[in-house]
Amino acid sequence: MANVSHKMTARLTAQHADGRRERSRSSRSKIVAALLDLVGKGEVAPSAARVAEVAGVGLRSVFRHFDDMDGLYREMGEVIEAQVMPIILQPPTGATWQAKLFDIADRRAVVFETILPYRISANLKRFQSPYLMQDYRRMLRLETDTIEAYLPAMVKADVAGAHGLNVILSFQTWRLLRHDQELPVDDAKAVVRRLLGDAIAAMPED
Structure with missing residues (x-):
């Protein structure tokens, strides 16, 4: 019993x-x-x-x-990253490096629009948070590496031009267009594609 x-x-x-x-x-x-x-x-x-x-x-x-709000923001970042990372890591389509960059631009419009409010929020806190600053820099490196992986050597040698491509396809440019200038999504995409096309046209032929 x-x-x-x-x-x-x-x-x-x-x-x-x-x-x-x-x-x-x-x-x-x-x-x-x-x-x-x-x-x-x-x-x-x-x-x-x-x-x-x-x-x-x-x-x-x-x-x-x-433990603190930093930890909560960290978990929020993990949720958002899990949502968009499959899009970021998917190889771009296109027969040429130029076409691949335009495909990256279109995909980033989707990703950046998804993360826009969360990235703005995290950016406000990253100067007081070593983790958020580290994560911000990690994402910058990922953005850069994703572009440079598809650039021919001659284009990479044009250092100013290569940096310009990164600026055009960056989150900060998307934030400027969508948040600061308050452009609709389609208009913001059109601006990015126009800037990208102009930049590519000035690049050396591969």
């Missing part, structure tokens, strides 16, 4: 622990989802209290799951 009682107690204890872990995972997911929702709707620097309010949890719960 005692053995049966012990087994029942152990089973109930395990169920209680499983339920506690599930509630913890649920709360963490709600907190991340709240930050994504707030930033996605234009709140570029929501406070922990605001995140807790939208998530429907207590403020203490936010910092029970995350």
Whole structure:
């Protein structure tokens, strides 16, 4: 009888622990989802209290799951990166390097438009966050490497021209067009393609 009682107690204890872990995972997911929702709707620097309010949890719960807001932003970045990285890493199509760059431009329009509010929000905090600054530089290197991988040697030798291509196809240019100049998506894409075409036309023939 005692053995049966012990087994029942152990089973109930395990169920209680499983339920506690599930509630913890649920709360963490709600907190991340709240930050994504707030930033996605234009709140570029929501406070922990605001995140807790939208998530429907207590403020203490936010910092029970995350040591600080930096950790929460890190997880938000991971969610966004998982969404767009397959597009970024997919090899561009096109028979020539020029065609490949135009394909990269079109794909980046999709990626940059997806990440626009989140990247703006992270940029506001990166000067106070070593992690966000490191992640920002990592993404800059990825943007550059993705372009340079398809440039002929003669084009790479034109250092100023190669840097210009990176500027044209950068997130910062997309942010300027969409956020600062408030151009519609199609107009912003047209500007990027025009700049890219003009830059390619001035490049040395491969």
